[in-house]
Amino acid sequence: MWCGALPEHWETHRIKNLFALRDERNFKPLSEVRLISLYTAVGVKPHDEIERVAGNVAVTADNYKKVYSGDIVVNIILCWQGAIGLSKWEGVTSPAYDVYKATSSEVNVDYFNYLFRLPQFSGECYKSGRGIMAMRWRTYSDEFKAITVPLPPKEEQDQIVRYLDWKVSQINKLINAKRRQVGLLREQKRAVVNEAVTKGGERRRLKTLVRDVAEKGSPKDNFYIGMENIVSWTSAYVDTGISANGDSKTFQSGDVLFGKLRPYLAKIYAPDCDGVCSGEFLVLRGFEGYMSFLKYYLLSHDFIMLVNASTYGAKMPRANWDFIGNCIINLPPINEQRAIASYLDQQCSNIDKITDKLDEEIALFAEYRTRLISDVVIGRKDVRGAVVPDYEAVEVAIATDEMNENEGLSDEE
Secondary structure: OOOOOOOOOEEEHHHHHHHHEEOEEEEOHHHHHOEEEOOOOOEEEEEOOOOOOOOOEEEEEEEOEEEEEOOOHHHHHHHHOEEEEEEOEEEOOOOOOOOOOOOOOOOOOHHHHHOOOHHHHHHHHHHEEEEEOHHHOOHHHHHHHEEEEEEEOOOHHHHHHHHHHHHHHHHEEEEEHHHHHHHHHHHHHHHHHHHHHHHEEEEEEEEEEEEEEEEEOOOOOOOEEEEEEHHEEEEEEEEEOOOOOOOOOOEEEOOEEHHHHEEHHHEEOOOOOOEEOOOEEEEEEEEEOOOOHHHHHHHHHHHHHHHHHOOOOOOOEOOOOOHHOOOOEEEEHHHHHHHHHHHHHHHHHHHHHHHHHHHHHHHHHHHHHHHHHHHHOOOOOOOOOOOOOOOOOOOOOOHHHHHHOOOOHOOOO
């Protein structure tokens, strides 16, 4: 079985013996229903609880599927990446999703929410699915329902849920505290950059200083930077030896990559090597002397907000070079530019070292949480005798930016 050996007293069943598809359709106006969506990072959430909703903006709820509290929502395209979740709300969701209701009194849906979001189960969804490429991979309902899952006794499921809710809340509390620290440090960084680069100078249009280079990328064996690779304001990781798609562009050491997609995320990077990047970046190449200062100017809060206000497209808002190139910037004398850039290099490096350490700690806590859930849900760790004290239930805080990063995982097909 996909989850390995189970305790002897546990049963196994196909999902179809425990859950059934719910296919009730909605024909009420959008104003009279609650929109429910699905995010890989956090599972099912109502749109009205998300500050900036990612994905398609619905204009009607006709023919949407009804969802009830206790239903399991499955994205057939991306369940192999963890896009499955339990709804605690009543509402309507995209017709592109499958909605399941429990049919057995022996099912604790919270237990199965933990189970279905395991990385091992995601792998089983992939094995059961089909498609011509990863981005078009689907696990249809018949294939999903055929997957075999463990079924502990009902009272043990209940205890597993009580235990995990407690332990996960403890871990989430630690993660949230460190994320708050990271958020404060990044706000500090934005303030430092913004103050340093907006003190005045000669007014110039950006396109008179740099040009947008759109050279097609070579197909493979190159450094590659995608939108997901930019991990902080001036740092990134690179993939090597991958095949770049037809929209990829080449960049050179000293260029500045400016992410067009959702510019408020400040996906900006100045590489120190040649390589290939996603077509979602502008590749800005400057005349000698300007780029060190401009890298920080493009990161400044005032500039980012100006560009963000110019975006087009409700689903995937993008900025464009015509607007960006015509933006007026204040350019101090070259010696002052270099002094500002040198100062910011040092200040940003100091802040980055701290945030990188905190990010590593957050990743370790998240890894431990996943491993604990896995061990308990599939019976490697017996918690039947565990005493669960009174505790504060804590969900992990997901930044709005992170919700939007996962936009493609919540969209309708």
